[in-house]
Amino acid sequence: MEKIYTIKDIAELAKVSKGTVDRVLHKRGKVSQVALDKVNAVLDRIDYQPNLIARNLKNSKIYRICVLLPNPKNDPYWQPCTEGITAAKNEFKSFNIAVEIFFFNHNSTSSFLEMNEVLLKTSPDAVLLVPLFYKEALGVIENYNSLGIISSTFNNQLQSSAIKSFVGQDLFQSGRVAARLLDLLLQKGLVVIIHIDEKYKNAVHMQEKEKGFRNYFSELGGGKFEILTCKLKHPQFNIKLTDFLNMHSNLAGIFVTTSKAYQVAEITSKIKDKKIALVGYDLIENNIDYLNKNAIDFLIHQNPKRQAYLGITSLIEYFIFDKEIPSEQLLPIDIVTTENAKNYMI
Template sequence: MNGPTVRDVAQAAQVSLATVDRVLNNRGGVSAKVVDRVKAAVAQTGYVRNLAAANLSRRRVYRFCFLVPSGDTGFVALLHAALAQEQKRLMKKQILLQIVPTKAFDVEDQVAALRNLDCDAVAVMASEAPEINEEIAALHASGVRVLSLVADLPGSRRDTYVGPDNVMAGRTAAEFMGRFTGNRGTVLMIAGSLAARDHSERLLGFRMVMQERYGGCTLLPAGQGGDDADRVERIVLDAAREQPLVGVYAIGAGNRGLIRAIKTLDPKPVTIVHELTPTSREALRNGTFDLVIDQNIRAGVVAAVKIMRDLTENATPPADAGKIKLNIYSRENIQ
């Protein structure tokens, strides 16, 4: 069970997180009356400081959190690896980076994690839901700067978004799908969850281009695989039993199951997926996948940290600071 946080102290003392930080670190600029109130709130809540972090330096120590899905495969594994690498690098720059894992597509778990944050800024990769927006609003009100990561949350009070243009990613996938299939046949779309804005936006972009330019193709209703390999495999096989598939557009994770299903189909459908992982890289090399649309997640992590530092210092980051470019890989340009 998580203990009391700085946010709890701030709420009990009825002051901002910045004021609590000044009192705890003896930075001055706070009246004696408020100092006493904060100290009383510390005693009341039972808050215990992270002395290891506080004693790193007398200079400002930044505390940044990344609230992201847990997992050890695919894109999520690459994300965690990039974050772990940044953790080590940033320690020398007085930045403490905490990884807060949550269950993918589980709004209740994500809300609980948001409520227990203790940081100056947070990058959030979460589902789009009213409950999430409420927690982000609470963080914003308490002085915590909030970024949405990979999947935007435009209906929330987040400060900015760091990630690719997911509508453009879907449109790009559709352009190649339409050309590769010769504008005819049935195409299956598979998302992880339609509650994830990055997935829903990719589907939107994909449908737009297919309807605009490739009306000869029939789009099946999008399946939701929950980023689970077995579920993705069943979705493909069930669809293929009903009609031949000329194309499969897979938006989320679960590519191991997709590969198993594709290998049973003859003729093989054109298969376009997202994120260059060890699994998708090998599938490109052996011809199972035809195209991978990738975002550079390390660049995303680095950009998010830079933006969080700017916002924490009340500086305005460049308008395009959070834009992450898309890369397109085929068997011919994969390393």
């Protein structure tokens, strides 16, 4: 353990005042060449690490961070996000940070824009948002940028130079993981990618997953598997899926690109004469139920709690510790089966 040097130490070693050392360190004000050399000589010799604690103590500005999030009441997938935010809030409660969450309806672009207006009235220093709607999110983020508000995203990746940070998963790779799992479970046959509910064109995440999934099988070659894509929407979901199942007797596996695998499991679990392999996303209650009933084989965990937690802590540490915000944080693609599900649900 090396000695921890303070500005006072440096000042004494360089035989100048701590004010001068401060000016050299922060390139603030005028310093003579002689003094500059003396201080730099000391700085070269030792490893000075400013005490972030002491620095922050003086800082009286309260940083405002707003979170713009789909309402968990409409889709339980988002529930863990608020928990992640709360955890981060607690961890940094000694610091001058104010975090506020704003919920929008994940089906309504207007609700998204509306809540954004409400949020803007609190004049935040940064916004952490889920850019669910491509076009609208881009506009909102451009606006933040022009207002000097930092914007970070999570869960959905959006290409924009105005975005400081993204936390999420590599969805292409996630599709490959799903493909790998079905490849391990199955010998041959028809494999179907099912997209449920959301508009395919607007949902880049589903497209990326499909690309990765197909990429795995095309690399695999061998012609053992046939891949089909199927887009299903409520309210005719049940009928259409049942029809599809009846029409394809060689169906061996299904990959559901959203958290709605339980809707598929509800139907496939009733088929008695054969077992259809099923891989889906997210540890929501309905999915876990069917996982435990063996109607779903694997779930891929997107870890929304950790995504939100990392998104918010990067911002907090940027404000209070001057830490660099990582432009991209990719989380591991967790594979979940009956036996290890509990560990991920804490």
